[in-house]
Amino acid sequence: MMINAWDVVFFFLAGLILLSALGVVFIRHPVYSALSLLVNLCVTAILYLSLMGAPFIAMVQIIVYAGAIMVFFLFVIMLMNLSKGEYQERTVPWRLLFGVGAAALFAFQIFILAGEWRGVLPPGARGFGVKALSHLIFTRYILAFELVSVLIFVAALGAVALAKKKL
């Protein structure tokens, strides 16, 4: 049996993704938790770049998530100065048990569904360029694209209105 190099890359990246996701959930300190999510998103971008052949999505992932959203989260965490007491939350055992049970049930359903989807992905980094993506965005999905811009505009206005001390 021959070991494909792309498979090794996949399992390495998948391991990193799962490890950092565990870090997000189980690290107590909010700043470390947010940094763990940052690792998760960056490794996912590497996965898109190396195995999915989607360089544009990988760059957008880095710019939007790592550049905008994570800075935002870290800013709010540091603004609130959650230093003492606030992040020493206790996880009640039955709550954890309920979470694990619900997650296991959901996983069971998804895995039954996933049995139908065994397909083969072509390996390697050859994929779609920006050209095909942008052509599709600006022709077939132009309405959704414009609506997303309206959504972001409204969200920015709403964020300012909500965070103001006195409206």
Added chain:
Amino acid sequence: MGVGLFQYTVLSVLVFLLGALGLMVRRNAIIMFLCMELMLNGVNILFMALARSKGTVEGQVIVLFVMAVAAAEAAIGMAIITSFYRSRGGVGVDRADLMKW
């Protein structure tokens, strides 16, 4: 055994489940938001894998839209958490125990 769509599905489901688990077990509102981003990321991985296996580019378009919605959601969520912190003096969701203030 080569890596196929099944392995990507497993990865995506596991990331989604870890996000859902975090949403249930953590009590800090900011960490719950981080876990929601984790769930969105898991869904994105599945979209990308499906787009790759079907040979179409439309999954990537959906991923772009999901990212835009995630950005909008993060902005609104952080504004709500800021205002919540100002009125309750903390970000633990146990403090949100009144329907009307």
